[in-house]
Amino acid sequence: SQQGEEDPQALSIQEGENATMNCSYKTSINNLQWYRQNSGRGLVHLILIRSNEREKHSGRLRVTLDTSKKSSSLLITASRAADTASYFCATERKAAGNKLTFGGGTRVLVKP
Amino acid sequence: SAVISQKPSRDICQRGTSLTIQCQVDSQVTMMFWYRQQPGQSLTLIATANQGSEATYESGFVIDKFPISRPNLTFSTLTVSNMSPEDSSIYLCSAEEGKETQYFGPGTRLLVL
Numbered sequence: 001s002q003q004g005e006e007d008p009q010a011l012s013i014q015e016g017e018n019a020t021m022n023c024s025y026k027t028s029i030n031n032l033q034w035y036r037q038n039s040g041r042g043l044v045h046l047i048l049i050r051s052n053e054r055e056k057h058s059g060r061l062r063v064t065l066d067t068s069k070k071s072s073s074l075l076i077t078a079s080r081a082a083d084t085a086s087y088f089c090a091t092e093r094k095a096a097g098n099k100l101t102f103g104g105g106t107r108v109l110v111k112p
Numbered sequence: 113s114a115v116i117s118q119k120p121s122r123d124i125c126q127r128g129t130s131l132t133i134q135c136q137v138d139s140q141v142t143m144m145f146w147y148r149q150q151p152g153q154s155l156t157l158i159a160t161a162n163q164g165s166e167a168t169y170e171s172g173f174v175i176d177k178f179p180i181s182r183p184n185l186t187f188s189t190l191t192v193s194n195m196s197p198e199d200s201s202i203y204l205c206s207a208e209e210g211k212e213t214q215y216f217g218p219g220t221r222l223l224v225l
Binding site: 030031033035040041042043044045048050088090092098099100101102103104105 | 113116143145149153154155156157160202204206208211212213214215216217218219221
């Protein structure tokens with residue numbers, strides 16, 4: 001199976017609720033990055049967390065990283081309809097230089 | 113953060129033809145990459161565009177099918193050659209800034225008939 005697998009594959013929530021998605025990976029990493037993609041357009045970089053970091057915040061986003069479990073989570077608090085998008089995690093593996101390996105993505109629908 | 117533009121934003125092409133996609137970064141960057149995103153799928157790395165030398169291709173991608181140029185530190189092109197309907201995808205370029213964060217262009221949506 002691929003480096004960087006996400007669950008759930010799809011998530012439907014009401015506006016104002018929190019959305020949590022998870023990413024698992026298999027090999028040692030330098031960092032893990034989260035991206036958002038709206039309707040098959042370009043990717044927007046959300047947050048980068050390094051292998052020696054455990055948690056980072058950016059606005060309504062909270063990312064955690066557990067290297068012992070090889071997993072990360074992205075929490076979006078107080079979701080808005082504009083948060084409707086696909087979210088991807090991407091790992092930069094230690095053995096692969098600067099190359100990113102993407103997870104399958106989580107499609108999030110925020111209903112107004 | 114680096115701002116990346118791509119041209120064309122979308123195209124519809126006939127099978128057997130070729131399309132060249134351009135990627136422009138607003139600052140000099142060391143690393144540039146090309147990805148493919150097939151319908152409903154995640155991103156797959158095609159190759160690393162190396163400045164002044166041949167691109168480094170990932171398994172399953174070859175230079176004859178996806179020739180890449182990188183004449184300087186701000187520009188790269190990807191050509192999709194001898195296209196078939198299976199090449200219908202979104203093609204995205206990215207650039208790495210500061211040896212960590214990769215920023216992406218808006219993508220080129222390609223439909224091959």
